Amino acid sequence: MSQHWDPDRYLVYADERGRPFVDLLARVGAAAPARVVDLGCGPGNLTALLAQRWPAAEVVGVDSSPEMVARAVDVPGVRCEQGDLRTWRPERPVDVLFSNATLQWVPGHLDLLPDLVGQVAPDGWLAFQVPGNHGEPSHVLLHELAADPRFAGFTEGVARPHSHDPGVYADRLRDLGLEVDAWETTYLHLLPGEDPVFTWISGTGARPTLQALPDDLRAVFVEEYKALLREAYPPGPHGTTLPFRRVFVVAHPSPVHRDTRVPAARVTGRR
Structure with a gap:
């Protein structure tokens, strides 16, 4: 079935979702890139940080969701377009290819890494972050209930x-x-409010499951899932704590291999 993203729900915890983006960006060593691309830009609120860091660069946001792209079109300094990162190709090599919390939605994305590397300029940077919390109760309970x-x-x-552990990505790259x-x-x-873990995951990881259910069953599922999450993540005196593991990767051509990498055209043909 067709999947739809809700930018408003996704942005409920915008500050918390933005922290990994900022931490990843801080480790990218590009000084003055001419072209920066954010694959999976979402509503563009974080892509704007790329434009702020490199104001002279052409910054492009790409997302497969028309709802997200519609929200992102007015982000200052960013040009947004709809596209599937599995098939999207830049007009010319990219100096910084950035992707935040997107690759985990692409089955077999390890096999996509040569394509992504092939789109990066010879002295460019590839940086991505993926959630690594899929064995946590928020996901385990979701899948058990869905079964x-x-x-x-x-x-x-x-x-x-x-997603995979950091060492897996490091070895491939x-x-x-x-x-x-x-x-x-x-x-x-630390999340405030009632059923905050459900609010968080219903905007991301649980979204496909919730959309797949008819309205009457969805209401039943939601109530049971909320109860399970409340038990797994009980509120404390200051709010509800959600531990969230993230995996980060920043890659840059080694000086030894910089002139011997496989050309982009050959890489993108090997899929």
Whole structure:
């Protein structure tokens, strides 16, 4: 089924979702890039930070969601376009290719890495961040409930985000001749309000499952899922703590391999 993103719901915890973007950006060493691309730009609020850091660069945001692109078109200093990162190709090599919390939605995205590297200029930078929390209760409980016979006929086969450990990405990119800085961080987000973990995940990881359900069953599913999340993430005196693991990768051509990387045309043909 067609998937739809809700920019307003996604932005409920904009500050918390923005922290990994800022931490990733801080490790990119590009001084004066001419062309910067944000793959999976979402509503563009974070892409604006790329334009602020490199005001002389052409900054392009790409997202597959028409709802997100519609929200992002008015971001100052950023040109946004709709596109699927699996098939999107730049007009010319990119000096900084950035992707925040997007690759986890692409099945088999490890095999996409040579394509992405092939789109980066010889002295350019590839930087991405993916959630690494898919074994946490928020996701485990979602999938267990979705497998209940009441819901399974509708939720079977829906999209599930998936990512790898930092070392897996680092090895793949080093095989392509890049120097790699890979790490992970677990943020402890303190969320206010009622059922905040449901509010968080319903804007991202649970979205395909919720959309797959008919209205009457969705209401039942939501109430049961909220109850499970309240038990797994009980509120404390200051709010509800959501531990959230993120995986970060920044890659740059090694001086030894800079002139021997596979040309982009050959890389993109090997899929």
